[in-house]
Amino acid sequence: MNDMRLIQRTVDMHETKIRASGVDVFYGDNHAIKDVSVYIEDKTVTAFIGPSGCGKSTFLRCLNRMNDTIPICRVTGKITLDDEDIYDPKVDPVQLRAKVGMVFQKPNPFPKSIYDNVAYGPRIHGLAGDKSELDEIVEKSLRRAALWGEVKDRLAEPGTGLSGGQQQRLCIARAVATAPEVLLMDEPCSALDPIATAQVEELIDELKQNYSVVIVTHSMQQAARVSQKTAFFHLGNLVEYGETGKIFTNPEDSRTESYITGRIG
Amino acid sequence: MTDMTAGASAAPKSSLLAQDERTRRRNAAEARFKLYGVIAITLAIVALLFLMVSIMKNGSGAFFQTFVTLEVELLEDKLDKNGNRDPAEMAKVTTFGYSPLIKDAMAKVVADNGIEIDGLKKPEDLISKEAAAQMRNFVLAHPEMVGETRPFEFVASGRIDGYYKGRVTMESAARDSNISPEQLQLADALKAAGALETRFNWSFITWPDASENRPEVSGLGVAIIGSLYMMLVVLALALPIGVAASIYLEEFAPKNRFTDLIEVNISNLAAVPSIVFGILGLAIFINFAGLPQSAPIVGGLVLSLMTLPRIIIPARAAIQAVPPSIREAALGVGASKMQTVFHHVLPLAAPGILTGLIIGLAQALGETAPLLLIGMVAFVREYPAGPPEGLFDPATALPVQVYNWTQRADPAFVERASGAIIVLLVFLMVMNTLAIILRSRFERRW
Ligand SMILES: Nc1ncnc2c1ncn2[C@@H]1O[C@H](COP(=O)(O)OP(=O)(O)OP(=O)(O)O)[C@@H](O)[C@H]1O
Ligand SMILES: [Mg+2]
Numbered sequence: 135m136n137d138m139r140l141i142q143r144t145v146d147m148h149e150t151k152i153r154a155s156g157v158d159v160f161y162g163d164n165h166a167i168k169d170v171s172v173y174i175e176d177k178t179v180t181a182f183i184g185p186s187g188c189g190k191s192t193f194l195r196c197l198n199r200m201n202d203t204i205p206i207c208r209v210t211g212k213i214t215l216d217d218e219d220i221y222d223p224k225v226d227p228v229q230l231r232a233k234v235g236m237v238f239q240k241p242n243p244f245p246k247s248i249y250d251n252v253a254y255g256p257r258i259h260g261l262a263g264d265k266s267e268l269d270e271i272v273e274k275s276l277r278r279a280a281l282w283g284e285v286k287d288r289l290a291e292p293g294t295g296l297s298g299g300q301q302q303r304l305c306i307a308r309a310v311a312t313a314p315e316v317l318l319m320d321e322p323c324s325a326l327d328p329i330a331t332a333q334v335e336e337l338i339d340e341l342k343q344n345y346s347v348v349i350v351t352h353s354m355q356q357a358a359r360v361s362q363k364t365a366f367f368h369l370g371n372l373v374e375y376g377e378t379g380k381i382f383t384n385p386e387d388s389r390t391e392s393y394i395t396g397r398i399g
Numbered sequence: 400m401t402d403m404t405a406g407a408s409a410a411p412k413s414s415l416l417a418q419d420e421r422t423r424r425r426n427a428a429e430a431r432f433k434l435y436g437v438i439a440i441t442l443a444i445v446a447l448l449f450l451m452v453s454i455m456k457n458g459s460g461a462f463f464q465t466f467v468t469l470e471v472e473l474l475e476d477k478l479d480k481n482g483n484r485d486p487a488e489m490a491k492v493t494t495f496g497y498s499p500l501i502k503d504a505m506a507k508v509v510a511d512n513g514i515e516i517d518g519l520k521k522p523e524d525l526i527s528k529e530a531a532a533q534m535r536n537f538v539l540a541h542p543e544m545v546g547e548t549r550p551f552e553f554v555a556s557g558r559i560d561g562y563y564k565g566r567v568t569m570e571s572a573a574r575d576s577n578i579s580p581e582q583l584q585l586a587d588a589l590k591a592a593g594a595l596e597t598r599f600n601w602s603f604i605t606w607p608d609a610s611e612n613r614p615e616v617s618g619l620g621v622a623i624i625g626s627l628y629m630m631l632v633v634l635a636l637a638l639p640i641g642v643a644a645s646i647y648l649e650e651f652a653p654k655n656r657f658t659d660l661i662e663v664n665i666s667n668l669a670a671v672p673s674i675v676f677g678i679l680g681l682a683i684f685i686n687f688a689g690l691p692q693s694a695p696i697v698g699g700l701v702l703s704l705m706t707l708p709r710i711i712i713p714a715r716a717a718i719q720a721v722p723p724s725i726r727e728a729a730l731g732v733g734a735s736k737m738q739t740v741f742h743h744v745l746p747l748a749a750p751g752i753l754t755g756l757i758i759g760l761a762q763a764l765g766e767t768a769p770l771l772l773i774g775m776v777a778f779v780r781e782y783p784a785g786p787p788e789g790l791f792d793p794a795t796a797l798p799v800q801v802y803n804w805t806q807r808a809d810p811a812f813v814e815r816a817s818g819a820i821i822v823l824l825v826f827l828m829v830m831n832t833l834a835i836i837l838r839s840r841f842e843r844r845w
Contacts, residue, residue, distance in 0.1 A: 203730060205654055232733030242724035244743060254742070255732035305728070312732055 157211035184367035235314030241301035243293035255312035279307035280333030461818025614811035625794030632699020641710035677769030692774035717751025
């Protein structure tokens with residue numbers, strides 16, 4: 135827990151990347167997110183923790199408007215990215231999602247080759263001028279996702295033929311290949327072994343230099359290891375939000391304390 | 400608790416090697432179910448084989464044809480009285496002018512081969528009535544040949560053809576006003592002399608239909624072209640419209656009462672009897688839009704209307720079956736809705752869409768009822784022109800030709816109809832094979 139205090143000193147100097155105020159989300163009549171206000175800093179890792187079904191994924195999906203694709207889902211309140219309202223009618227969600235990348239809870243590689251999985255984003259956004267540049271992006275992304283060594287000899291093979299954990303890292307590679315400003319990761323390590331988990335955490339640490347990363351996790355240790363800010367959700371409410379060190383050592387709310395110590399969840 | 404453990408230990412321990420009563424019953428039920436399945440499939444195969452064999456037996460004869468070869472003298476004073484070889488003038492001689500030449504040639508071949516048959520009348524009836532027209536066409540195309548003697552291969556008449564296919568016998572000929580046993584004897588004699596033979600012939604596929612009393616020269620040419628044109632129209636209309644409609648309804652359309660209504664109506668349309676589409680076509684395309692009757696374009700339009708819902712329903716099912724996580728993945732990396740659909744959803748749905756399309760086309764190919772209403776049942780001997788003008792020329796269609804021939808009195812047409820069914824089945828099999836090949840080619844096994 136010592137290194138945590140070390141991190142604590144370096145935070146609070148970053149500007150706010152995403153600011154959510156008074157966000158409510160409804161799935162039909164189900165009130166999944168209740169009046170959540172939170173700010174997410176640039177060049178920072180923010181962890182969302184909370185018991186299953188509390189709305190972590192739902193809130194995360196609000197940040198790149200993935201909830202638009204669910205017909206019964208209704209989002210109210212205001213969310214800004216760099217002080218621009220992302221729910222403004224003038225905003226094209228496609229443009230938003232190029233800036234705010236996402237790794238989903240369940241690995242969902244395209245039924246295409248490993249190479250094409252990673253190259254798809256850069257291709258449609260025109261990030262690579264020619265084939266060699268694209269090759270470079272693919273290799274770099276796969277390296278960052280700690281997958282390069284395992285797949286470098288079989289880039290033409292289908293991405294769906296990889297193991298669950300490899301698929302998840304492929305999805306991470308796919309997300310970082312488009313160079314998003316914010317990366318949303320929904321339990322990226324739930325299917326990974328400790329070694330791959332450590333590599334992904336290393337990646338998150340590295341991404342933090344330039345991007346803002348939001349990670350949903352069920353592992354307290356992971357939240358404590360990688361994040362500088364932690365938000366604790368419970369039954370659709372944001373119970374507590376603050377420095378990771380403080381949340382884990384000295385939570386203000388009794389629910390946070392119970393969850394962290396394993397009494398609710 | 401203690402009682403139960405005591406009871407359990409008192410009971411003999413069950414062995415894995417011996418099946419208990421429940422397992423036996425379960426296995427017996429499973430075996431029974433498998434048996435029912437095998438019986439059902441066997442029945443289906445037997446029925447199919449029976450169908451195939453009977454059609455083959457009846458219809459394969461249509462691909463064989465009996466021919467008589469005669470040396471015909473193209474007499475100048477009959478065919479070109481003025482002797483100037485002007486085709487326009489020679490065209491004034493009708494087929495009646497040619498018949499005597501065939502009659503003479505026939506009499507000569509009988510005499511030359513020393514064939515003597517008591518009571519033989521009209522030996523020229525062995526030759527199809529079409530022969531004179533065949534000769535006339537040849538002479539008009541080659542006027543310089545007039546005056547010469549050259550061999551002609553004439554189609555034998557339907558009865559003679561039937562004699563070599565077992566349809567006509569000496570007994571039936573005795574009762575038949577169109578053929579006599581003596582003529583059959585003559586045919587046998589000619590066959591022995593090498594002037595008559597029955598052999599495989601493609602003309603059944605290429606010739607147009609012929610009139611009631613000339614079954615031997617009737618063919619499927621016009622019907623095949625008509626069917627082909629209609630399939631082209633259906634493909635050109637129903638494929639893009641059907642696929643576009645299913646993509647729009649599945650991926651872009653808002654889900655509301657109106658789209659629900661459309662959905663219900665598409666399902667209803669798929670269940671509407673095809674003859675209703677025929678009435679619709681008659682009312683709209685012919686009576687209202689003024690398109691010609693019997694034209695493949697109208698048939699194609701009607702069949703397109705009929706096929707559309709049958710393409711849209713499987714196409715929508717195929718699109719629906721694409722896992723939503725793929726769409727999320729694409730949207731998540733910043734693909735637009737359109738890119739998501741065309742890069743990811745469509746390739747995955749393609750096998751299903753294609754299968755639906757080809758089954759829809761196959762159904763359209765075999766459809767008869769709506770075509771009867773728009774006049775495709777007419778007797779057409781002229782080949783339609785090449786596309787696109789040919790789409791407006793009168794034509795028939797394969798299934799209608801089958802229907803047509805089964806209505807005719809001469810038993811030779813039964814054979815022709817069965818032959819047409821074989822052709823239709825071959826087309827359908829080719830289409831289904833194509834569907835399977837395309838499906839496996841597009842199928843992603845990963
Ligand atoms: N597509 C959906 N349609 C309807 N309700 C949904 C949908 N997705 C989530 N919900 C509901 O919203 C609530 C929050 O779900 P969410 O997926 O955000 O939970 P979570 O915190 O991510 O849980 P977990 O840790 O298990 O992933 C739940 O009550 C869930 O039933
Ligand atoms: Mg979740």
